[in-house]
Amino acid sequence: MNIPESAPSDTDLRSWLRARVAHYVQLDVADIDTTTALTTYGLDSVYALILCGDIEDHLELVLEPTVAWDHPTIDALARHLEETLAQGSPSGESR
Amino acid sequence: MIDETGSRDAQAGIAGPEDDPATAASIEDLAAATIDTPTTASLNDLEHLFGDPWDPDNPTGHAAVLAADEAGEMLAAGERLLDGYGLNAEFVPPELGGRLTRLDHLIEVMRVVFRYDPCLGLGYGASSLIPAVNVWAAGDERQRRRMAEVLLAGGRAVSGYHELAHGNDFARAEFSALPGDDGRLRLNGRKEVIANARRAEAMVLFARTSDAPGSRSHSQLFVEKADLPAGAPVHLPRFHSAGMRGVQLGGLEFRDCPIPADAVLGAPGLGMETALRSFQVTRTALPAMTAGILETGLEVTARFANERVLYGRSLAGMPYIGSILADAFTDLLICDCLATVTARSVHLLPGETSLYASAAKYFVATLLMDAMDALSRVLGAQFYIRDGGYGIFQKHLRDLAPAGFGHTARVACLSTVLPQLPRLARKGWLDDTQPPAGVFHLGADLPPLPFERLSISSGGRDSLSASLSAALGSCELDGELRRLVLVIAAEQADVRRECAALAPGDLTVAARPEALRLAARYAAVLAATACVNIWLHNRERHDAFLSDPRWAVAALGRIAERVGRDPGQRPRHVTERLSAEVLSRYRDRRGFGLSNRRLPG
Numbered sequence: 001m002n003i004p005e006s007a008p009s010d011t012d013l014r015s016w017l018r019a020r021v022a023h024y025v026q027l028d029v030a031d032i033d034t035t036t037a038l039t040t041y042g043l044d045s046v047y048a049l050i051l052c053g054d055i056e057d058h059l060e061l062v063l064e065p066t067v068a069w070d071h072p073t074i075d076a077l078a079r080h081l082e083e084t085l086a087q088g089s090p091s092g093e094s095r
Numbered sequence: 096m097i098d099e100t101g102s103r104d105a106q107a108g109i110a111g112p113e114d115d116p117a118t119a120a121s122i123e124d125l126a127a128a129t130i131d132t133p134t135t136a137s138l139n140d141l142e143h144l145f146g147d148p149w150d151p152d153n154p155t156g157h158a159a160v161l162a163a164d165e166a167g168e169m170l171a172a173g174e175r176l177l178d179g180y181g182l183n184a185e186f187v188p189p190e191l192g193g194r195l196t197r198l199d200h201l202i203e204v205m206r207v208v209f210r211y212d213p214c215l216g217l218g219y220g221a222s223s224l225i226p227a228v229n230v231w232a233a234g235d236e237r238q239r240r241r242m243a244e245v246l247l248a249g250g251r252a253v254s255g256y257h258e259l260a261h262g263n264d265f266a267r268a269e270f271s272a273l274p275g276d277d278g279r280l281r282l283n284g285r286k287e288v289i290a291n292a293r294r295a296e297a298m299v300l301f302a303r304t305s306d307a308p309g310s311r312s313h314s315q316l317f318v319e320k321a322d323l324p325a326g327a328p329v330h331l332p333r334f335h336s337a338g339m340r341g342v343q344l345g346g347l348e349f350r351d352c353p354i355p356a357d358a359v360l361g362a363p364g365l366g367m368e369t370a371l372r373s374f375q376v377t378r379t380a381l382p383a384m385t386a387g388i389l390e391t392g393l394e395v396t397a398r399f400a401n402e403r404v405l406y407g408r409s410l411a412g413m414p415y416i417g418s419i420l421a422d423a424f425t426d427l428l429i430c431d432c433l434a435t436v437t438a439r440s441v442h443l444l445p446g447e448t449s450l451y452a453s454a455a456k457y458f459v460a461t462l463l464m465d466a467m468d469a470l471s472r473v474l475g476a477q478f479y480i481r482d483g484g485y486g487i488f489q490k491h492l493r494d495l496a497p498a499g500f501g502h503t504a505r506v507a508c509l510s511t512v513l514p515q516l517p518r519l520a521r522k523g524w525l526d527d528t529q530p531p532a533g534v535f536h537l538g539a540d541l542p543p544l545p546f547e548r549l550s551i552s553s554g555g556r557d558s559l560s561a562s563l564s565a566a567l568g569s570c571e572l573d574g575e576l577r578r579l580v581l582v583i584a585a586e587q588a589d590v591r592r593e594c595a596a597l598a599p600g601d602l603t604v605a606a607r608p609e610a611l612r613l614a615a616r617y618a619a620v621l622a623a624t625a626c627v628n629i630w631l632h633n634r635e636r637h638d639a640f641l642s643d644p645r646w647a648v649a650a651l652g653r654i655a656e657r658v659g660r661d662p663g664q665r666p667r668h669v670t671e672r673l674s675a676e677v678l679s680r681y682r683d684r685r686g687f688g689l690s691n692r693r694l695p696g
């Protein structure tokens with residue numbers, strides 16, 4: 001997995017997230033709606049933790065493990081990550 | 096309750112009934128009690144109170160326990176005994192007036208209870224502990240104080256999570272607490288198969304507080320029965336169970352029942368997160384306490400093997416029987432190592448226990464059940480017969496079954512671990528950061544329980560696993576034990592490789608059995624890591640058995656077999672050392688666990 005030099009744009013991030021979700025739930029990217037709750041795809045509860053780990057490694061951020069519970073669609077998650085990156089500080093300082 | 100150790104008993108007086116003479120304990124006694132820890136002395140108090148299990152006239156011995164079980168009732172004399180001892184204080188943190196300073200101590204105390212009567216262990220103990228821990232982890236000042244007061248006064252708490260329709264899938268729980276017209280929350284729905292549903296003064300209820308799907312739609316509620324309107328809740332008929340027959344399993348139904356505005360634990364929506372954090376404490380503690388069942392199983396089987404004469408010789412002298420005893424004893428030691436290291440990790444590595452607690456719950460429960468099954472074969476028909484001298488065995492065997500499915504099914508524990516493994520394989524397991532050595536030092540001091548630092552994910556860290564290669568670096572490790580550690584290290588390397596290659600679908604609820612088995616193999620390696628490090632770090636304890644590497648050789652061999660690796664032929668002197676230890680501990684009345692404690696009587 002490449003780590004981007006600079007923060008990816010919102011669209012990049014969204015399509016990356018969409019690809020990750022499609023990857024885990026084994027659907028075509030085209031079948032993943034960015035406004036649909038991740039729960040609908042079965043990515044809830046402890047299963048949402050895999051996304052959090054992937055995002056942390058991809059963006060080199062430290063996040064709250066519950067990030068995908070609090071921002072439960074791809075759009076919401078992308079928006080939140082975009083803001084976090086813009087602030088230049090991780091949202092989760094708990095470690 | 097008056098006996099030689101005034102300090103512990105003074106505490107018991109706080110929780111004891113009004114007429115208990117210990118309530119008159121002096122201020123000095125109380126002050127001493129606050130710094131007291133459940134040392135051997137207080138464990139011995141509890142053992143003394145229970146008395147000789149084999150005495151047919153003992154009101155808390157095996158015969159009485161069996162009679163209560165046959166009647167489907169809790170052992171009343173046992174409940175009174177625990178009231179007097181103030182058992183509930185073991186579940187309350189010290190700043191709230193209790194004795195819950197250390198998880199390993201709590202486990203030791205509860206293990207005594209489970210050895211005598213698992214119904215008391217669950218019905219008097221664990222079912223109040225689970226809701227209490229959730230209040231300690233997420234409750235505000237008032238809620239924490241009230242829960243402590245209820246428990247210290249000898250009250251009970253209901254653990255209200257389970258709904259028949261949803262089982263382990265409690266993210267879909269339907270029981271709801273939504274605002275009514277006046278803005279107050281209204282309870283609607285049922286909680287079923289709930290221990291002490293009718294008998295509890297306080298309850299923690301897991302309820303939906305939002306209609307949205309997802310993991311932020313539930314909250315936990317702390318509700319006292321006294322605050323509910325007359326007629327609420329409606330009690331559903333009792334459920335009758337195959338084991339734990341004395342535990343009163345009931346159901347609660349609420350219909351538009353208003354509750355006080357300040358019932359929510361923490362902020363609304365934190366119910367799931369709080370449960371996943373708090374359950375790390377209880378998933379660690381419950382199976383570890385339950386190991387008391389296997390201790391009794393070993394004692395009963397050793398007694399049988401000792402008494403039974405076939406073909407002109409004692410059963411205990413037959414190598415076949417000796418090897419079954421040795422294996423079951425080894426499994427108990429493995430359980431103790433993993434459970435103790437996990438319990439100490441809750442204090443020392445709270446950020447990582449999301450991995451260890453679920454792995455331990457799976458592995459310890461599995462070993463305990465398999466070992467009891469194996470022992471039942473030694474007893475022959477006597478394990479099937481409900482009365483007579485060995486009747487207690489079949490009760491303990493039945494009472495053990497809920498360890499497999501209760502408080503989260505074993506496979507659901509594996510599915511908590513599994514999604515974290517690929518990232519560990521990519522990164523975490525390449526990091527050589529070691530855990531603090533204190534996780535392996537039996538009995539050494541521990542910092543307070545850090546409820547607030549428990550996290551639902553390990554964030555890609557797993558320092559306990561790194562301590563396997565560190566053990567290999569020790570020059571103390573040689574011979575047969577080193578050879579077996581290398582077998583386990585090979586398994587660890589395979590697990591890492593296979594985790595890195597896991598198919599994405601395997602990280603979801605669609606996981607294949609092979610994928611879940613990887614999580615089980617991870618747990619097995621963790622158990623072996625705990626065993627070898629317990630051996631390495633406790634050799635100065637003047638316990639000739641513990642410092643002898645043979646138990647660790649047997650443990651690693653059993654674990655290797657379990658994951659399908661060939662450990663090689665176990666040397667005969669190893670098996671003989673272990674079976675002889677079982678029989679001598681039985682004859683000398685010593686406990687079968689790691690602590691090797693002398694039992695009174």
Ligand SMILES: Cc1cc2nc3c(=O)[nH]c(=O)nc-3n(C[C@H](O)[C@H](O)[C@H](O)COP(=O)(O)OP(=O)(O)OC[C@H]3O[C@@H](n4cnc5c(N)ncnc54)[C@H](O)[C@@H]3O)c2cc1C
Nearest residue numbers: 254255256257262263288289290339501502504506507510
């Ligand atoms: C003696 C006793 C006391 C109890 N006390 C209480 C109490 O005080 N409070 C309370 O709330 N509850 C209590 N319970 C209920 C207990 O919590 C439930 O039995 C438990 O939660 C499991 O639910 P279930 O048995 O319905 O299993 P289900 O979830 O219906 O499981 C069915 C099957 O699905 C499997 N399964 C589940 N999840 C997964 C997964 N993720 N992946 C693969 N397979 C899976 C299970 O292993 C099982 O084989 C008690 C039960 C008993 C027997």
